[in-house]
Amino acid sequence: AQRVTQPEKLLSVFKGAPVELKCNYSYSGSPELFWYVQYSRQRLQLLLRHISRESIKGFTADLNKGETSFHLKKPFAQEEDSAMYYCALRRDPSGTYKYIFGTGTRLKVLA
Amino acid sequence: DTGVSQDPRHKITKRGQNVTFRCDPISEHNRLYWYRQTLGQGPEFLTYFQNEAQLEKSRLLSDRFSAERPKGSFSTLEIQRTEQGDSAMYLCASSFGLGNTEAFFGQGTRLTVV
Numbered sequence: 001a002q003r004v005t006q007p008e009k010l011l012s013v014f015k016g017a018p019v020e021l022k023c024n025y026s027y028s029g030s031p032e033l034f035w036y037v038q039y040s041r042q043r044l045q046l047l048l049r050h051i052s053r054e055s056i057k058g059f060t061a062d063l064n065k066g067e068t069s070f071h072l073k074k075p076f077a078q079e080e081d082s083a084m085y086y087c088a089l090r091r092d093p094s095g096t097y098k099y100i101f102g103t104g105t106r107l108k109v110l111a
Numbered sequence: 112d113t114g115v116s117q118d119p120r121h122k123i124t125k126r127g128q129n130v131t132f133r134c135d136p137i138s139e140h141n142r143l144y145w146y147r148q149t150l151g152q153g154p155e156f157l158t159y160f161q162n163e164a165q166l167e168k169s170r171l172l173s174d175r176f177s178a179e180r181p182k183g184s185f186s187t188l189e190i191q192r193t194e195q196g197d198s199a200m201y202l203c204a205s206s207f208g209l210g211n212t213e214a215f216f217g218q219g220t221r222l223t224v225v
Contacts (some may be wrong), residue, residue, distance in 0.1 A: 002208050006153075009151070028224075034213075042218075043114070043218045043219070044154070045215075045216070046200070046213045046214075046215075049213070086153050097142060097180070097206065097214075098144060098156050098159055098167065099144075099154070099156070099204075100156065101154045103153045
């Protein structure tokens, strides 16, 4: 079965420290992976997707098919990065393009 | 705000009552999704529309749940005979076209069943 696992419910780091939010997935096909972010009192929004191989707000994520991981990284955390982060797998065996989300990791960046 | 709009934002209802939520997707988005999110969990897929056709329903969607998208624009999600376990945030999302397009989420409707 398709599944996304985010092992950490809460991650606290100090401002300026590196951040790594872990995401592992299980999927038999070729996955499409995403990170969504939810800031306080705001809606869920896309942060980045693996296919774009881009850096957004200093965050990057590399798809590692061997380890079935898509960890989110940032070299220097900022206080404004504090938010809820969700890793998501999008599958399309039948054309639905639906997302399967992990349980999320709350990132707290301490001053 | 031209994003995905959901109404109402909050709903408190007594157990056994019926409730209906509305979602207005971004204009011309042909795909529409409903998700449910409970405390400490990520969004869980409920159902999906492409235009007016409901193409997939999760096993989470019991007989008490029904969703429609009559003209391929806005969508409604109805819950009949609500139970306390239905208390959750109900999220709507929409996306456009083919291939690798992102889904845009609404702010959700928070349902509390008392």
